Amino acid sequence: MEQRIAHFDLDSFYVAVERVENPRLIDMPVLVGWPGLRGVVATASYEAREYGCHSAQSMSQALQKCPQAIVVNPDMAKYREYSDAFHRILLKRTPLVERAGLDEAYMDLSVLAANKLGDPISVVRELRQSVLDTLNLTVSVCVAGSKPTAKIGSAYAKPDGCLEIPMGTDASFLSTLPIRMMPSVGPKFQKALLEIGITTIGELGNADSKWLKMRFGRQGLLTKRRAQAKDNSAVEYLPRQVKSISRESTFPKDLLGNTDLLAQLLKLSESVSNELRESGRAIRTVSIKIRWSDFDLTSRQKTVEGGMHSRKQIHEIAKGLLETELKINRSRGVRLLGVGLSNFNDEQFQLPLSSEAAQNFYRNKSIETALQEIHGKFGSNSIRRGH
Ligand SMILES: [Mg+2]
Structure with missing residues (x-):
């Protein structure tokens, strides 16, 4: 692929x-x-x-x-805020986003496309519009077969441009562009290339490897591979700094009995799951926190192997923890209830894209995303996933 x-x-x-x-x-x-x-x-x-x-x-x-x-x-503080908001918009669509600076990002669209969850150029157009509507900023984008080509293409498309390089044509797109469009070719490198008559990226792709290696070492050879559109480095998802996600509710009057508490728990689980989905990450640990009517505090947690991101799975674990506590404390009123997610598993999203796990992740994610969209439109009471 x-x-x-x-x-x-x-x-x-x-x-x-x-x-x-x-x-x-x-x-x-x-x-x-x-x-x-x-x-x-x-x-x-x-x-x-x-x-x-x-x-x-x-x-x-x-x-x-x-x-x-x-x-x-x-x-800088202001730019960082805008930058975070920009990256959050991209991460809402897929977790496979690499932050490449305040104003730049790579996104791997291969898995979405392979699972028919979004044609790359439509996804990109939708995101460009979303950035414009939300932040009032224009973003230039290029979809290509590799990171270096996409970067050159977005610079080529500027300002406010959107370019798709058809599958398999990266090398021919690059071939006529001047070598100064290659991000890894600095002024010194450029001058040396011009001296031997190389002016286009295509010519650089055909340049003598021995000479490149002698003159510029490994960097020279890597640049040649990029010029030939053969640098297939993967998009690297960078974990962020947040260590946990939690929500809690203090009730106007103490709650007693499973029905009310389980309804509250469902709301809290949905809320933390939504935030988890926005972050594009997976977690291993779900916890609950109960403050009883006498102000005693109980916390319970459960950790799973691997990682999870699904609303259903998170809710089921939280529900199990709460039910156990309520069984032991039948006649105790509850003042406050909280649900927390922690222990992020950021390797979950660095799976090779062709792997079955990654593809399953996206299949589940599409259901979750659809549910979330409906919630966004009609409020969270309009639909519940069947259990
Ligand atoms: Mg820029």
Whole structure:
């Protein structure tokens, strides 16, 4: 199975965020970066680029080229918030997302496509729209057969572009592009290639391996493989920092008896499962917490092998734990009930994509996703999975 990989790249990210927050900057030449002699441009708006400004340029040089540019100091905390929201949108669709910087991500669409759960270009279009609707930011995307090609393609599609390279045609797409489009070819490498008459990525793909190795070592050979669209590195899902997910309810009056408590437990289990699904991760441990009417606290937990992500499985474990406690404490009122998920198993999503486990995961996930969508539309009382 050929990989189908999308590379998402938010367009002039820092400038775009500044414009969402301050619409007066729209259509103006903007430089985000530190002013002063030693300052550097982090992002230049397209208007400023027309004057020859670009990122990594010194601020004083940029201002010589475009003296009317508006300089805005970077606000990293704000960019991080937007970045997290951007990645959350992608992760809602599939956990197979690799964060490649604040404004970039790779997404593996192969498994979704193989299971008929979304044609890559439709998924990408839907996500571009979602990013625009939610964050007011445009993102350029390319779907290709490998990570390096997708990255080159998204730069090619900029700004606000969407490009699909048909299956099996990565190498021919790359062949006519100038070598400066290769992210791993720096100015020194470029100069050496130009000296021997190599100007396009296609020519780089045909360059003599011995010479490349002698001149640039392993990096030279890797770049050649990328130029030939033969670098099939997998999308690496990066675990995030959250250590647990939990929800609890304190009741207006103490609850007694299974019926009411089990109904509350179902709500709490659904809520933690929804958040788990948004994170795209799997967990091993489900716990419950009970505060009795006399303020005594009981916690119970159960850990399973492997990992789980399904609402049904999580609810069943929580229910088992609660029922056991209620059997022992028949006449005790409950003041507060909580459900927690912990012990993340982040290897769950790094399974080889062709593996049966990964495919089963997606089959289950499609049911879960459908349920979640219905809940989102009609409220969580409208549908219950049959047990
Ligand atoms: Mg970008």
